[in-house]
Amino acid sequence: xxxxxxxxxxxxxxxxxxxxxxxxxxxxxxxxxxxxxxxxxxxxxxxxxxxxxxxxxxxxxxxxxxxxxxxxxxxxxxxxxxxxxxxxxxxxxxxxxxxxxxxxxxxxxxxxxxxxxxxxxxxxxxxxxxxxxxxxxxxxxxxxxxxxxxxxxxxxxxxxxxxxxxxxxxxxxxxxxxxxxxxxxxxxxxxxxxxxxxxxxxxxxxxxxxxxxxxxxxxxxxxxxxxxxxxxxxxxxxxxxxxxxxxxxxxxxxxxxxxxxxxxxxxxxxxxxxxxxxxxxxxxxxxxxxxxxxxxxxxxxxxxxxxxxxxxxxxxxxxxxxxxxxxxxxxxxxxxxxxxxxxxxxxxxxxxxxxxxxxxxxxxxxxxxxxxxxxxxxxxxxxxxxxxxxxxxxxxxxxxxxxxxxxxxxxxxxxxxxxxxxxxxxxxxxxxxxxxxxxxxxxxxxxxxxxxxxxxxxxxxxxxxxxxxxxxxxxxxxxxxxxxxxxxxxxxxxxxxxxxxxx
Amino acid sequence: xxxxxxxxxxxxxxxxxxxxxxxxxxxxxxxxxxxxxxxxxxxxxxxxxxxxxxxxxxxxxxxxxxxxxxxxxxxxxxxxxxxxxxxxxxxxxxxxxxxxxxxxxxxxxxxxxxxxxxxxxxxxxxxxxxxxxxxxxxxxxxxxxxxxxxxxxxxxxxxxxxxxxxxxxxxxxxxxxxxxxxxxxxxxxxxxxxxxxxxxxxxxxxxxxxxxxxxxxxxxxxxxxxxxxxxxxxxxxxxxxxxxxxxxxx
Numbered sequence: 200x201x202x203x204x205x206x207x208x209x210x211x212x213x214x215x216x217x218x219x220x221x222x223x224x225x226x227x228x229x230x231x232x233x234x235x236x237x238x239x240x241x242x243x244x245x246x247x248x249x250x251x252x253x254x255x256x257x258x259x260x261x262x263x264x265x266x267x268x269x270x271x272x273x274x275x276x277x278x279x280x281x282x283x284x285x286x287x288x289x290x291x292x293x294x295x296x297x298x299x300x301x302x303x304x305x306x307x308x309x310x311x312x313x314x315x316x317x318x319x320x321x322x323x324x325x326x327x328x329x330x331x332x333x334x335x336x337x338x339x340x341x342x343x344x345x346x347x348x349x350x351x352x353x354x355x356x357x358x359x360x361x362x363x364x365x366x367x368x369x370x371x372x373x374x375x376x377x378x379x380x381x382x383x384x385x386x387x388x389x390x391x392x393x394x395x396x397x398x399x400x401x402x403x404x405x406x407x408x409x410x411x412x413x414x415x416x417x418x419x420x421x422x423x424x425x426x427x428x429x430x431x432x433x434x435x436x437x438x439x440x441x442x443x444x445x446x447x448x449x450x451x452x453x454x455x456x457x458x459x460x461x462x463x464x465x466x467x468x469x470x471x472x473x474x475x476x477x478x479x480x481x482x483x484x485x486x487x488x489x490x491x492x493x494x495x496x497x498x499x500x501x502x503x504x505x506x507x508x509x510x511x512x513x514x515x516x517x518x519x520x521x522x523x524x525x526x527x528x529x530x531x532x533x534x535x536x537x538x539x540x541x542x543x544x545x546x547x548x549x550x551x552x553x554x555x556x557x558x559x560x561x562x563x564x565x566x567x568x569x570x571x572x573x574x575x576x577x578x579x580x581x582x583x584x585x586x587x588x589x590x591x592x593x594x595x596x597x598x599x600x601x602x603x604x605x606x607x608x609x610x611x612x613x614x615x616x617x618x619x620x621x622x623x624x625x626x627x628x629x630x631x632x633x634x635x636x637x638x639x640x641x642x643x644x645x646x647x648x649x650x651x652x653x654x655x656x657x658x659x660x661x662x663x664x665x666x667x668x669x670x671x672x673x674x675x676x677x678x679x680x681x682x683x684x685x686x687x688x689x690x691x692x693x694x695x696x697x698x699x700x701x702x
Numbered sequence: 703x704x705x706x707x708x709x710x711x712x713x714x715x716x717x718x719x720x721x722x723x724x725x726x727x728x729x730x731x732x733x734x735x736x737x738x739x740x741x742x743x744x745x746x747x748x749x750x751x752x753x754x755x756x757x758x759x760x761x762x763x764x765x766x767x768x769x770x771x772x773x774x775x776x777x778x779x780x781x782x783x784x785x786x787x788x789x790x791x792x793x794x795x796x797x798x799x800x801x802x803x804x805x806x807x808x809x810x811x812x813x814x815x816x817x818x819x820x821x822x823x824x825x826x827x828x829x830x831x832x833x834x835x836x837x838x839x840x841x842x843x844x845x846x847x848x849x850x851x852x853x854x855x856x857x858x859x860x861x862x863x864x865x866x867x868x869x870x871x872x873x874x875x876x877x878x879x880x881x882x883x884x885x886x887x888x889x890x891x892x893x894x895x896x897x898x899x900x901x902x903x904x905x906x907x908x909x910x911x912x913x914x915x916x917x918x919x920x921x922x923x924x925x926x927x928x929x930x931x932x933x934x935x936x937x938x939x940x941x942x943x944x945x946x947x948x949x950x951x952x
Contacts, residue, residue, distance in 0.1 A: 319879055321915035330879050350883050353862035355830045355843045358880060379879045380834045383915030391909075396751040399768055399909045406838025406934065450841070463706060469848040470716045484729035484783075487838050489933055490770055498775055499729065522709055698836045701879075 203230050207267040210571040213422045213635040216651055219257065219272045227273035228286050231258045235290050239264040241552055241565065243638060243647045245296035247304055248660035250274070254304050259636055259649065263570035268636055277304045277324075285311035292552025295668055302328075318378035318701045322386060333376045335362050342366055346683060350379045357697035361686075368682045373675045380701035388661035394420070394494065394627060402489050404663055405699035410436075410443040411641025412663070412699075413492035415648040418573070418637035420494040423629035423650060428495070430617035433574040435497050438612050439479075439488055441605040444642040446475040448598040449520070451694050455595055456527065458688040459536040467523045474512045481508060494627070500619035510613060513606050524599050537592035541677040541689035544589055548673065555644015556597050557670045557693055561589035567640035579608055589677075594692040601642075629656040643667065643696065665699025716849050721941050730936070731769045731783035734762055736801040741780045749773055752902075752909055764789055764797040764931040765905040790930045790943025797905075797929060809928075809946045817894040818927065822868055823948045825857040828898070829867035829891060833884050834916070835874030839901035839934035843871065846937040853941050864888075869896035869927070873934075875903040875910040881917040888920070896927040898944070901934050908933065 204220045222230065234240045244259040253274045260269045275283070285308035286293040299317045300306050305324035308314055316323075319330045337345075343366055350358035358379040364372040384404060391397055401416035402409050414436050421428055428436070449472040456464030476486040483491035483499040491499060527533055543553070548561035558565040566583035568576045584600045586593035629652050639646045644666030651660040674693045678686055718724050726732070743757045750773060754766035762773075762781070774781045791797050792809045832840050846853045847860065861867050864887050876884065888897075899921075902908040910916060930943050 321878060321913075331882070350880070351831055351887055355832075355840050355860055357832045357835065357837055357840065358883065379877065379883065380832075380874070381877050381879050381915050382834050382875060382910045383913045386915075387910065387913055391751075393751060395749075395770070395772060396909065399751050399770060403836045403838075403903075403909055406836035407841060409838070463709065466849050467709065467713060469845075470713065470850055473716075473845070473848070473850050480730055481727065482729075484731045484771065485769070485933075486936070487841065487934065489768075489838070498771070519709075519712055522705075522712060526705055526709060696837065698834070701834075701877075 203233070205230060205269045205271045207269050208636065209267060210567070210573055210636070210638045211418045211422045213425075213630055213633050216632045216634045219270045219634060221272045221274060224273050224275060224283060227256070227258070227271055228284065230271055231260060232286055232289050234260040234269060235292065238549060240269075241554070242292050242296065243268065243645065244636070244649055244662060244664050245293060245300075246649065246660070246662045247300050248651065250659075252276070252278070254306070256300070257634070257649070257651075259647070261571065261638065263565070266571050268571075268638075270634070275306065277306055280307075282307045282309045284309055287311050287313075291550050292669070294551070294672070316378070318381050320381055321383050330378055333360070335376070336364070336372060336374050338364050338372070343371070359697050363683060363686070365683055368684065370678045370681055370683050370686070373678050375671050375675050377671070377697060377700050380698040382698075382702065384702040385661055385663055389658050398493060404702065405665055405696045406487060407447055407696065408443070408641045408643060408646070408665070408699065409488050410439040410492055411639050411646050412648075412665075414440065415637045415639045415646045417492055417494040418639070419635050419648050419650045420627060420629070422635045422637070423633060423652065424627045425630070426495050426627075428574070429620065431497055431620055432495070434612065434617050435501060436492060437575040437579075438501070438609060439491055440639070440641070441608050441612075442475060442479060443488060445602050445605050446472050446479070447642045447694075448602050449475065451691065452524070452527075452595065452598055454691045454694070455591070455688065456533070458691050459533050461527070461530065461533050464523060464527045464533070467519070471516060471520055471523070474516060478509055478512050481505065496622060497619070501616055506613050506616060509609070513609065517606060520602065528599075534592070536685070536688060537595055538590060539588075540591045540685050541681060541692060542588065542590045543673045543677045545587070547676055548589065551672045551676070552669050553673045554669050555640070555666045556594060557644065557673045559583055560586045560593035560597050562587040565645065567638045567645050571638050573639070575612060579611065591688055591692040629658075631656045641666065643694070644670065663702055665696050667695040667697075667700045670695055671700060717852050718850060721851060721938055722945065724938065726785045726787055726936070726938070728785055730785050730787070731771055732936075732939075733764075733786040733789045733807060734767075734774070734781055734783045734799055735804045736760055736762065736781055736799060737779060738802045739779045741777050746773060746777060746780070749776055752906075752911065759801040761801060762799045763906075764799065765794055765929060766902065766908070766911075767931065768902055768908055768933045787936050787938045788942045789932070789939055790928055790946065792928055792947065794929065797931060809950050811950050814947060814950060815894070815927070818896060818948060819950075821894060822896070826869070826944065826948055827859050827861045827867050828869055828871050829864045829887065830860055830871045830873070831884055831887050833872055833874040833880040833904070834877035834910075835901065835903060839873040839903070839932075842934045842937050843873070843900065843940065846940050851937045851941060853937075853944075856941075856945060858941075858944055864890035865892065867891050867895070869898065871898045871900050872904045873900045875907040875913070875916050876918050876920060877915055878917040881920060884920055888924070896947075897924055898928040898930060899926055900930045900940060901932060905929050905931060
């Protein structure tokens with residue numbers, strides 16, 4: 200056996216771009232497929248960018264046992280009429296990444312099983328491919344019918360199109376078509392050359408994960424500039440991540456109750472989310488924490504008054520939350536709707552490379568807080584909550600337990616609040632010809648940002664990956680053989696991001 | 703049953719009694735005020751990530767402002783964001799805050815169409831369209847209907863079908879990929895109908911302004927009845943804006 204040629208980095212590490220071994224495509228492919236034979240490894244990012252008249256591809260495989268990320272690169276000539284073998288044909292978790300590469304750069308694959316458009320990016324390779332002409336999977340039978348939903352949905356929610364093939368009430372197949380939210384974010388990261396503009400872009404990738412994405416961006420920027428975040432910044436970011444988790448999970452519980460017409464649960468969880476986001480407003484002026492996370496800066500001191508307010512908020516939250524969730528989990532009508540509905544098996548989750556809550560509900564341990572910890576997660580010694588049934592109930596249980604776990608973490612964090620320090624404005628000068636990767640566990644799961652800089656330290660590529668990029672397929676698989684009336688509850692139990700996917 | 707009643711009792715009274723007079727506390731950022739203090743104007747306008755600040759005299763356009771607070775942090779004597787959340791307007795010019803003028807923003811009653819006050823003052827059904835919104839304004843619009851803010855008490859409600867709606871609430875900068883769906887949805891709303899732009903991204907494109915992935919032609923074709931600034935707008939900003947719109951005309 201030949202030695203595998205790759206380089207390993209840690210989370211948030213910056214390396215010389217040229218130190219990533221550039222392999223020929225066949226080696227590159229075999230190496231990365233081999234990595235994924237070990238279930239502790241998973242693909243966190245795989246993307247390309249133009250380099251001269253070639254296309255440079257970088258694949259990032261995280262080893263969750265050793266807290267390392269293995270990097271390999273290759274170079275292709277997309278203009279040549281070469282057809283490449285796909286990695287997806289041998290490992291499904293490359294599916295979305297290869298579709299994205301094909302859509303954006305025109306790479307042709309000989310054996311990709313599902314080579315369809317991803318998001319109809321404005322700068323896609325084939326402009327004649329239009330969002331209205333998405334090639335949906337079809338089945339012909341007198342006994343089947345199709346149901347199309349969206350892009351505009353019934354509630355106040357982002358757009359996406361769902362196409363069901365049903366036999367009577369039963370769903371045989373669901374295909375999810377996205378792209379409606381595409382704003383050209385990755386491109387804007389290169390065009391906006393002011394740091395504040397880029398931070399605000401990061402805040403707007405997915406407004407429900409403001410903290411998660413902005414931390415990933417800040418990590419990238421600080422690492423590229425050789426800036427180590429001090430105790431206060433680490434504290435603020437860890438605390439904000441856990442507050443965001445509590446807030447959104449609680450809101451999700453409300454939505455889940457709403458979808459099974461359990462009005463009491465829906466109202467109570469919705470109102471319980473309010474004090475948490477109002478606390479964020481008391482801290483930084485914005486209920487969704489826009490403005491709170493900044494590279495090398497904390498503009499909103501965490502004062503003793505805020506500590507008291509937060510403790511009081513949590514003390515009031517916890518008994519009401521526990522009372523309601525206990526009631527919900529003892530309600531036979533609700534349990535009947537949750538249990539064995541929308542099942543994703545462990546093997547499916549592993550096969551498609553699911554991450555975050557979606558993976559953890561199916562028994563697959565994917566949690567960056569424990570596998571690639573940063574900040575105070577090193578001290579917290581986070582133990583991921585793992586469930587095994589992969590159904591709506593498992594995903595609901597995870598929320599309950601993660602909320603209580605986050606409350607405990609916050610209480611521990613509040614015992615030791617670092618002093619607020621006045622920092623000088625950090626002179627940011629990103630290292631030249633470098634590569635940085637940042638992994639952050641947002642409430643949905645693993646967020647991964649990567650940056651590549653050029654000869655003058657300018658950005659050549661900024662790659663954003665929201666956990667939804669992996670997980671939308673899990674939703675599509677979960678509803679097979681379920682009744683179509685259970686689709687809303689399945690959808691809410693995942694609560695995936697449209698804007699985070701569409702970018 | 704008894705447990706259900708206990709839960710109900712334990713919630714106490716969560717609703718905000720008067721959503722038109724309730725006070726928000728600092729550091730919430732609402733309507734800014736700009737003093738007459740002299741500052742380095744060049745530095746000030748260059749600081750703004752979205753070009754919302756202009757000079758001669760110094761002014762902030764709330765239709766562009768992302769409320770990031772950087773200008774107020776850097777020039778605390780010049781710019782201060784107050785907690786005044788009533789910043790909705792029905793004319794873009796009303797969203798421009800001038801140096802030295804500390805005045806509340808009020809809708810221009812002459813611009814409110816007769817049919818809005820005749821038909822919608824007691825009942826307004828809205829269809830929300832997220833056109834590349836980042837889900838922050840959407841979350842806050844959902845919150846406007848929860849037990850805390852309870853916009854339903856004024857007869858204002860979000861409905862599932864445009865056929866049942868009296869108007870559209872648009873969030874997001876309007877992507878090319880949503881442009882056609884937005885148009886179809888608007889056409890499906892029966893007349894008379896209103897359009898509300900909710901959030902900085904919808905009003906001006908926000909940080910996405912100028913992105914080639916957007917198509918904002920829709921906005922040039924129709925009269926906008928209400929602009930609701932914010933990133934995202936606070937539910938109180940939205941609720942008060944709508945209440946003014948449907949009740950204000952003399």
